[in-house]
Amino acid sequence: MTIAPSDRWWGFECPELAELVKAIQLNELDSTESAVVNAHLAYPTATVASLRRQICATNEQVQRAYTFIQSAPDVKALVTSHFYHHRLRNAFAATTVSEWLAEPGRPERILARQPVIPMTVEIHPSKGTCNYQCVMCLWSDRTDLTYHRQRLMGDGLLTTDQWLHLLDGLASLGVSTVVISGGGEALLNRDLAVILARARQLHLRRHIYTTGFNLTTASDALWGELAKCDQVRFSIHAADPDAYDRIVGLPSRLRTFAQVTDNLKRLIALRGEIGGPGRVGAGMVTQPANYNQIESMARFAADVALDFLNVRKDEVDVTSALSAAQTQALIAQIRLVRSAAQCGSYGSTVVDFSDELTALANGVPIERRRTGECRAKYFRPTISPFGLLAPCDLKAEPRFADTAFNLGLATVGAARFIAELAERAIPDACAQCMPSSRTGNAVYAKLLADYVDGFSLQHQPFVPPPRGATVR
Numbered sequence: 001m002t003i004a005p006s007d008r009w010w011g012f013e014c015p016e017l018a019e020l021v022k023a024i025q026l027n028e029l030d031s032t033e034s035a036v037v038n039a040h041l042a043y044p045t046a047t048v049a050s051l052r053r054q055i056c057a058t059n060e061q062v063q064r065a066y067t068f069i070q071s072a073p074d075v076k077a078l079v080t081s082h083f084y085h086h087r088l089r090n091a092f093a094a095t096t097v098s099e100w101l102a103e104p105g106r107p108e109r110i111l112a113r114q115p116v117i118p119m120t121v122e123i124h125p126s127k128g129t130c131n132y133q134c135v136m137c138l139w140s141d142r143t144d145l146t147y148h149r150q151r152l153m154g155d156g157l158l159t160t161d162q163w164l165h166l167l168d169g170l171a172s173l174g175v176s177t178v179v180i181s182g183g184g185e186a187l188l189n190r191d192l193a194v195i196l197a198r199a200r201q202l203h204l205r206r207h208i209y210t211t212g213f214n215l216t217t218a219s220d221a222l223w224g225e226l227a228k229c230d231q232v233r234f235s236i237h238a239a240d241p242d243a244y245d246r247i248v249g250l251p252s253r254l255r256t257f258a259q260v261t262d263n264l265k266r267l268i269a270l271r272g273e274i275g276g277p278g279r280v281g282a283g284m285v286t287q288p289a290n291y292n293q294i295e296s297m298a299r300f301a302a303d304v305a306l307d308f309l310n311v312r313k314d315e316v317d318v319t320s321a322l323s324a325a326q327t328q329a330l331i332a333q334i335r336l337v338r339s340a341a342q343c344g345s346y347g348s349t350v351v352d353f354s355d356e357l358t359a360l361a362n363g364v365p366i367e368r369r370r371t372g373e374c375r376a377k378y379f380r381p382t383i384s385p386f387g388l389l390a391p392c393d394l395k396a397e398p399r400f401a402d403t404a405f406n407l408g409l410a411t412v413g414a415a416r417f418i419a420e421l422a423e424r425a426i427p428d429a430c431a432q433c434m435p436s437s438r439t440g441n442a443v444y445a446k447l448l449a450d451y452v453d454g455f456s457l458q459h460q461p462f463v464p465p466p467r468g469a470t471v472r
Contacts, residue, residue: 017078020077036066041078041079049453110422118175120178122380124396126186132250136172139336157385157386158458163198167198180209206230211260215267233276235282237290264282267280282309283311288323290318305348336355340394368438376392447460
């Protein structure tokens with residue numbers, strides 16, 4: 001990575017940035033330390049070694065710059081702003097550093113390929129199918145890219161008892177969050193309420209991604225469990241019923257959008273009645289079929305009183321690319337919605353753009369660099385409907401699966417499952433990579449390189465400063 005230590009790396013304007021520029025100018029950082037601050041904000045995963053080499057900074061200058069980043073309120077305001085195109089990457093880095101500080105020795109075990117317990121595990125307790133046919137989904141090919149044709153059926157679909165046993169084992173090892181997503185539609189599993197209840201009883205945080213359509217005929221038990229989940233996200237890719245039907249591939253006579261909207265409202269109401277602790281929101285993936293739907297989706301989210309709307313792009317290139325005119329229309333919508341959100345137009349609903357969409361709207365390059373090794377297995381390993389363990393969610397799905405990435409059967413026991421993760425070195429060389437994995441790999445590569453370089457985790461710029469630390 002080449003670092004450009006320019007004082008104007010951003011190429012966009014926002015109130016948080018203007019205040020930060022003033023803070024940097026008023027602070028007593030020298031010119032090299034200021035360049036380190038700018039370089040870090042431009043490339044948060046730049047290693048300390050690269051900062052030393054390309055900016056000719058000393059370790060002491062890097063540390064003073066990092067302490068300023070840790071301490072300055074204007075920095076925090078920028079890196080948490082929806083105008084910052086590394087916001088999600090910065091948030092992941094902050095979470096990772098906090099986890100490593102809470103568990104001394106974790107970096108050493110990763111480097112030594114010793115067993116490391118992932119805090120989050122994704123599970124696919126579905127029936128290996130979905131009744132939607134969304135073009136951008138990993139499930140859009142029902143003929144060739146299937147579990148059967150990709151030889152991913154293991155010993156057959158896991159039974160409910162096997163899922164319960166698996167959850168028991170994960171909790172006993174210290175896993176804290178299970179993400180229920182992928183493998184088709186989890187709501188098609190009639191025992192999903194039982195699986196969610198066990199996870200709740202084990203005090204596991206539960207995040208679930210669903211179309212929400214099958215809730216229309218769901219049991220009261222399932223409704224109750226969903227209302228108690230830590231996060232439920234409905235996949236809603238357009239606020240216009242006709243556009244929604246075209247994307248999901250279902251006939252308009254089913255009134256799919258209306259049913260999903262009703263289910264969403266009912267879940268929000270039920271959560272309020274029982275005092276559920278979690279967040280309920282929606283996610284949309286921008287594509288040629290909905291590039292002009294962002295503004296209407298933001299209004300819809302606010303009208304329904306969603307906690308959040310995640311707006312993402314097709315970052316694994318399943319759909320056709322947007323034309324130049326469509327891209328410009330998309331950028332205009334992102335900018336319009338960001339400005340409206342600043343004015344409070346969406347109330348308490350947080351409209352949340354991916355880093356790549358934010359970079360697109362800011363007119364800055366999208367960063368998709370590779371690292372030497374994929375370490376997604378340490379932060380989002382995934383278990384398929386058939387119990388196959390994959391290093392990430394993408395490799396657990398038929399479209400991008402590869403038997404070379406099967407890490408074994410998770411049903412052999414949680415302890416062995418965790419041990420097997422560490423034994424395999426996986427190159428960061430896949431043709432496609434999910435944005436969460438790209439982000440995680442870049443963060444892990446920086447943190448581990450700095451750790452080997454002797455740079456303390458406590459001095460990383462993603463966490464509050466050590467007690468007593470000051471900027472001269």
